[in-house]
Amino acid sequence: MYSEFPSVKLKNAGEGGLLVVFDNKITPRLYAQVRSFVNALAKKKLVGIREIVPSYCSVMVYFDVLAVTMPEMKTLAKEALAEMEPEDTQAYRILHVPVCYEGVLAPDMEKVLRITGLTKNELLRIHTEKPFLVYTMGFSPGFPYMGDLPFSVPRLSSPRPVIPPGSVGLGGSQTGIYTVKARGEWQIIGRTPLKIFDHNRSQTFLLMPGDYVKFEKISLAAYFELRDQVAQDDYIPHLEVIEL
Amino acid sequence: MITVIRPGRFTTIQDAGRWGYQTWGLPISGALDPYAYQIANILAGNAPGAAVLEMTDEGGVYHFDNETMGAVAGADMSLTINGEPVENWSTFSIPAGANLVFGKAKLGRRTYFAVCGGIIVQPILDSCSTCVTAGIGGIEGRRLYVGDMLEIGICRNPNQKRYVLPPKWRTVYGHEWQLAVTPGPQANWFSFSARKDFLSEQFIISSHADRSVCEIASPLLDVPKGELVSDATGWGAIEVPAGGQLLLVLPDHGTTRGFMKIAYVIQADYTKLAQLAAGDKVKFHAVTWHSAVDAYKQQQKTILALQKLLKN
Numbered sequence: 307m308y309s310e311f312p313s314v315k316l317k318n319a320g321e322g323g324l325l326v327v328f329d330n331k332i333t334p335r336l337y338a339q340v341r342s343f344v345n346a347l348a349k350k351k352l353v354g355i356r357e358i359v360p361s362y363c364s365v366m367v368y369f370d371v372l373a374v375t376m377p378e379m380k381t382l383a384k385e386a387l388a389e390m391e392p393e394d395t396q397a398y399r400i401l402h403v404p405v406c407y408e409g410v411l412a413p414d415m416e417k418v419l420r421i422t423g424l425t426k427n428e429l430l431r432i433h434t435e436k437p438f439l440v441y442t443m444g445f446s447p448g449f450p451y452m453g454d455l456p457f458s459v460p461r462l463s464s465p466r467p468v469i470p471p472g473s474v475g476l477g478g479s480q481t482g483i484y485t486v487k488a489r490g491e492w493q494i495i496g497r498t499p500l501k502i503f504d505h506n507r508s509q510t511f512l513l514m515p516g517d518y519v520k521f522e523k524i525s526l527a528a529y530f531e532l533r534d535q536v537a538q539d540d541y542i543p544h545l546e547v548i549e550l
Numbered sequence: 551m552i553t554v555i556r557p558g559r560f561t562t563i564q565d566a567g568r569w570g571y572q573t574w575g576l577p578i579s580g581a582l583d584p585y586a587y588q589i590a591n592i593l594a595g596n597a598p599g600a601a602v603l604e605m606t607d608e609g610g611v612y613h614f615d616n617e618t619m620g621a622v623a624g625a626d627m628s629l630t631i632n633g634e635p636v637e638n639w640s641t642f643s644i645p646a647g648a649n650l651v652f653g654k655a656k657l658g659r660r661t662y663f664a665v666c667g668g669i670i671v672q673p674i675l676d677s678c679s680t681c682v683t684a685g686i687g688g689i690e691g692r693r694l695y696v697g698d699m700l701e702i703g704i705c706r707n708p709n710q711k712r713y714v715l716p717p718k719w720r721t722v723y724g725h726e727w728q729l730a731v732t733p734g735p736q737a738n739w740f741s742f743s744a745r746k747d748f749l750s751e752q753f754i755i756s757s758h759a760d761r762s763v764c765e766i767a768s769p770l771l772d773v774p775k776g777e778l779v780s781d782a783t784g785w786g787a788i789e790v791p792a793g794g795q796l797l798l799v800l801p802d803h804g805t806t807r808g809f810m811k812i813a814y815v816i817q818a819d820y821t822k823l824a825q826l827a828a829g830d831k832v833k834f835h836a837v838t839w840h841s842a843v844d845a846y847k848q849q850q851k852t853i854l855a856l857q858k859l860l861k862n
Contacts, residue, residue, distance in 0.1 A: 317735035320814035359782040366782030443575035444806040
């Protein structure tokens with residue numbers, strides 16, 4: 307019921323945008339509500355919705371003002387809030403992402419170990435032990451923002467002009483994967499041979515918000531082998547679906 | 551075939567945009583001035599979503615192998631064909647072997663050139679729009695270079711009336727602009743005096759402006775305390791980062807961002823938003839949701855009226 311979410315706010319964002327705000331925090335539990343709301347809204351299939359864009363703790367609905375009015379959109383959002391399924395009943399996907407944490411592929415590794423006081427084994431254990439939730443995507447197409455690390459690292463004081471795609475970085479208490487050649491200020495601790503975003507592939511994006519990523523440590527030799535397989539379209543990413 | 555003799559300062563292939571992928575962090579892209587874009591296509595006898603050239607500040611030189619028809623709308627770049635001046639916001643014939651020369655924008659920044667049949671490139675995720683930051687769309691996901699060859703679609707009605715758009719239907723350009731806004735999702739985070747300053751001050755456009763964001767140099771706005779967790783940020787949003795320097799959001803902007811949004815520019819004023827040049831002055835005034843939608847409907851009516859006019 308809408309009344310179960312007294313803190314939810316419906317905010318105008320331009321005449322063709324409605325922002326449904328659950329809170330102003332980053333927690334997996336809040337994110338589950340975001341996901342559940344997106345599912346409930348998507349089921350309604352109202353003509354005029356152009357796009358539904360979730361973020362950490364809010365959901366934007368872009369709509370065509372020639373087809374729907376803001377009051378109609380707000381009513382629809384309230385209905386969807388009332389019809390939200392409990393958040394722990396949703397299936398989710400885990401993408402297994404091989405990462406090489408060695409040498410030139412991990413230019414900021416030493417610095418990160420110094421900052422955090424962790425040994426390399428400890429850092430890798432934290433990074434590969436449990437799957438990370440993809441809260442949102444942005445910065446560049448398909449770049450997954452994943453939480454939640456038990457430590458925080460500062461960004462680079464001046465951004466690196468070019469970060470190769472596949473680079474795995476740490477920023478604050480989040481981790482992410484660069485998907486296109488970009489300028490960036492996250493600390494790079496490894497690289498995956500997978501292409502998370504590839505517009506030449508029928509499956510353009512390997513991930514979407516709400517998915518989980520399980521990093522898996524590979525050797526430098528395995529990195530190059532997998533990279534060649536990916537280049538030849540000869541690698542099937544390991545995507546696990548968890549039904550509840 | 552069109553050959554790019556000189557690409558101008560920043561020319562890209564654009565259409566109505568790549569909607570549907572913002573969840574994955576892909577910006578919508580598309581023509582920054584949707585009004586001038588649509589007018590150019592109708593004047594050229596094209597379907598509404600055809601791909602055109604969007605030129606910024608200075609347009610460049612383009613060579614045409616075959617006889618065809620085209621249209622130009624947006625900022626006036628003093629177009630000439632084989633040395634003969636062509637009126638802005640009009641349809642014109644292009645003889646075989648012609649050179650189209652676009653100069654510098656006198657006022658405003660962006661000009662749309664539509665060729666009859668549209669420019670043909672491989673659509674990526676349902677759109678031909680170039681998104682330079684993602685490296686997709688148009689020609690190899692980049693701006694045009696010297697020597698690029700652009701394929702033209704089939705012109706279905708080469709005998710369509712050559713038409714000059716009446717001035718009352720054209721966007722009015724100048725160095726001082728008025729933009730209508732509605733309150734943004736974090737408007738109530740700002741102090742009363744900051745909101746008052748926002749609606750009363752005259753702001754100066756900085757020289758930092760691309761297809762993602764148009765920066766305002768001064769004055770600065772008082773920024774409220776507190777941090778915003780990133781939320782979805784759409785076209786027309788007015789972001790206020792920690793320094794208080796306003797950022798006007800354009801269609802290549804990242805899809806989510808952690809800046810507070812004090813307001814949104816109304817859709818009917820996107821046609822002005824795309825044209826703000828360095829040093830221009832801008833004032834914001836608040837309107838209701840209803841008058842914002844009315845203004846947009848009015849603009850769409852003009853587009854439909856023009857479409858009908860040219861069909862007869």
